[in-house]
Amino acid sequence: MRSQCPLPNFNHEPVMVEEVLAALKPETSGRFADVTVGGGGHAAAILAASSPSGWLFGCDRDGAAIEATEARLRPFEGRLELRQGNFADLAGWLEPGSCDGVLFDLGVSSPQLDRADRGFSFQQDGPLDMRMDTRQSLTAADLVNTATESELAKIFWNLGNEPQARRFAAAIAKDRVGRRFESTQQLASLIERLAPRRGKRVHPATRVFQALRMAVNDELGSLREGLTAGLRILKTGGRLAVITFHSVEDRVVKEFGQRLARGYTFTGDVDVPDLRQPCAPQLKWVQRKAIKPSMAELGRNPRSRSAQLRVMEKL
Ligand SMILES: C[S@@+](CC[C@H](N)C(=O)[O-])C[C@H]1O[C@@H](n2cnc3c(N)ncnc32)[C@H](O)[C@@H]1O
Secondary structure (H helix, E strand, C coil): CCCCCCCCCCCCCCCCHHHHHHHHCCCCCCEEEECCCCCCHHHHHHHHHCCCCCEEEEEECCHHHHHHHHHHCHHHCCCEEEEECCHHHHHHCCCCCCEEEEEEECCCCHHHHHCHHHCCCCCCCCECCCCCCCCCCCCHHHHHHHCCHHHHHHHHHHHHCCCCHHHHHHHHHHHCCCCCCCEHHHHHHHHHHHCCCCCCCCCCCHHHHHHHHHHHCCHHHHHHHHHHHHHHHEEEEEEEEEEECCHHHHHHHHHHHHHHHCCEECCCCCCCHHHCEECCCCEEECCCCCECCCHHHHHHCHHHCCCEEEEEEEC
16 A cells, blocks of 8 residues: 655656657557656656547656656546556566557656665765665665675776776775775765865766666666567557666667667677678667757756667667
């Protein structure tokens, strides 16, 4: 049963709404999936644009997001289904070939970042948690306290592109001998001591926090499975729109699109022209280049600055 407590404020300003609508072209009879429904901003825009009978499935790993979105989308009751879960499981919830458009708006929402008790932010002190789905047992504290030094270095390098990955991992391994890491500030201040800010705009712990969040939530694994599932549930001619916020996740989206837009496969890591096996492409890019937020949006919503939208169409 849902709690009867007043809902926490769930203010998330959705990015590139106009561009998403232009990509998905919602029509009255359309069926859509917003698989990172968050605060419901994009979902509300899709439902409004596909009135009076367009239908939307929304999911999110975060139970608080689903609760807030249920309240926000009440005016569209009867045209929507919401579920808490990982979009990696999408193909088990919706029929293959049943949707006209699927939207992924990756990363975290503003309320997740702003609430200290969720443990995503180095700006405020909170438990070192970072779970999108709080029913999951692994937390960021578990990783920081139990992963080996080399595992931590790999996480910081591979998922955060952190140039000082090894140095930070070694310092954490040394520091945790006497005491467990329990709070976001404990970790953020260690990184700040190792790499003083000296007037830089970006906090030195930004990449470490991003990497830990991605590892705790297995974000790249979910993304690979989610994209495959998203394509599966699309009708022929349906559109897949994906918004990313950093190069690590954008690379996964680009590689997915490039692999399935090619008319051939190859085994191994190297594409040797003579060894290509022809196959039918499964999608095409709607636009070769990623779409970026407009200047007006950048002025209105600074959190949109790293957003990029890629759009593919199922063949
Ligand atoms: C940037 S926010 C989405 C905001 C939303 N588009 C809106 O208009 O409010 C990203 C959301 O994706 C969710 N999320 C991230 N990875 C997920 C996954 N694998 N499965 C389901 N939801 C996920 C997060 O919990 C977060 O609520």
